[in-house]
Amino acid sequence: MIEQSGQMLRIERTFSASAEEVFDAWTSPEVMRRWFRPTPDWGEAPEAEVDLRVGGKVRVVMRRRDGSEVEAQGEYTLIDRPRRLVTTWTFGDDPSNEQLIELFFAESEGATTVLMVNSGISTRDRRDAQDEGWRGCLDELERVFAG
Amino acid sequence: MANDAFRALAHPLRRDIVERLSGGVATVGEVSREFDVSKPTISRHLKTLEEARVVTRVIDGRTHRLALRPEALAEASDWIESQRQRWERLFDVVGEYLEERKERG
Numbered sequence: 001m002i003e004q005s006g007q008m009l010r011i012e013r014t015f016s017a018s019a020e021e022v023f024d025a026w027t028s029p030e031v032m033r034r035w036f037r038p039t040p041d042w043g044e045a046p047e048a049e050v051d052l053r054v055g056g057k058v059r060v061v062m063r064r065r066d067g068s069e070v071e072a073q074g075e076y077t078l079i080d081r082p083r084r085l086v087t088t089w090t091f092g093d094d095p096s097n098e099q100l101i102e103l104f105f106a107e108s109e110g111a112t113t114v115l116m117v118n119s120g121i122s123t124r125d126r127r128d129a130q131d132e133g134w135r136g137c138l139d140e141l142e143r144v145f146a147g
Numbered sequence: 148m149a150n151d152a153f154r155a156l157a158h159p160l161r162r163d164i165v166e167r168l169s170g171g172v173a174t175v176g177e178v179s180r181e182f183d184v185s186k187p188t189i190s191r192h193l194k195t196l197e198e199a200r201v202v203t204r205v206i207d208g209r210t211h212r213l214a215l216r217p218e219a220l221a222e223a224s225d226w227i228e229s230q231r232q233r234w235e236r237l238f239d240v241v242g243e244y245l246e247e248r249k250e251r252g
């Protein structure tokens with residue numbers, strides 16, 4: 001939607017939780033560690049760090065069950081709890097590709113719909129892989145809210 | 148409940164029947180003739196509509212009269228409305244963001 005260059009992916013998902021709860025799931029290291037798992041091949045993320053202020057850093061280390069790890073990190077550029085969150089995003093296996101993640105949250109009747117736009121992705125293949133990965137992560141997040 | 152209504156409305160002929168009945172009660176024979184389809188076909192579609200309680204049948208001797216139950220559709224309509232509101236709210240959030248970006252340049 002925003003970034004002119006690169007590939008983009010867009011995902012909408014509705015969670016049975018308030019906007020604050022969903023927003024916090026994106027910015028709380030304890031909760032992030034539970035759902036940054038792109039497929040069932042991935043276990044709980046061993047590390048997550050959040051410095052929730054504009055210019056602050058966010059970092060997650062995801063780990064496959066075979067022990068291999070992928071790190072992702074970014075910098076918050078907009079924080080408007082519980083409605084909007086924007087961060088740059090760079091995966092450790094493609095460090096020259098700084099991407100953008102824009103999140104929009106809207107609560108209605110006790111459920112919150114999230115629109116996620118991930119833009120500036122270097123290649124089509126990466127876009128497709130990330131699209132699948134994020135969807136897997138959001139499946140996990142649904143499980144977090146399910147109890 | 149709303150799911151049943153959506154299932155009932157999933158076929159174009161059933162939507163035509165609902166539209167016809169919204170104009171007033173009709174007999175099975177009338178509906179069958181108006182849409183130029185066979186009795187068995189109409190019966191099958193009417194069964195779906197009746198199971199979803201979108202249509203009720205009043206039997207008067209040998210005449211079967213069909214009437215619409217608008218309240219069954221109201222549930223489906225409420226569901227669509229709640230989805231619409233949800234998305235409108237989300238679009239508002241996105242719209243404000245885009246507006247602010249434009250102002251920042």
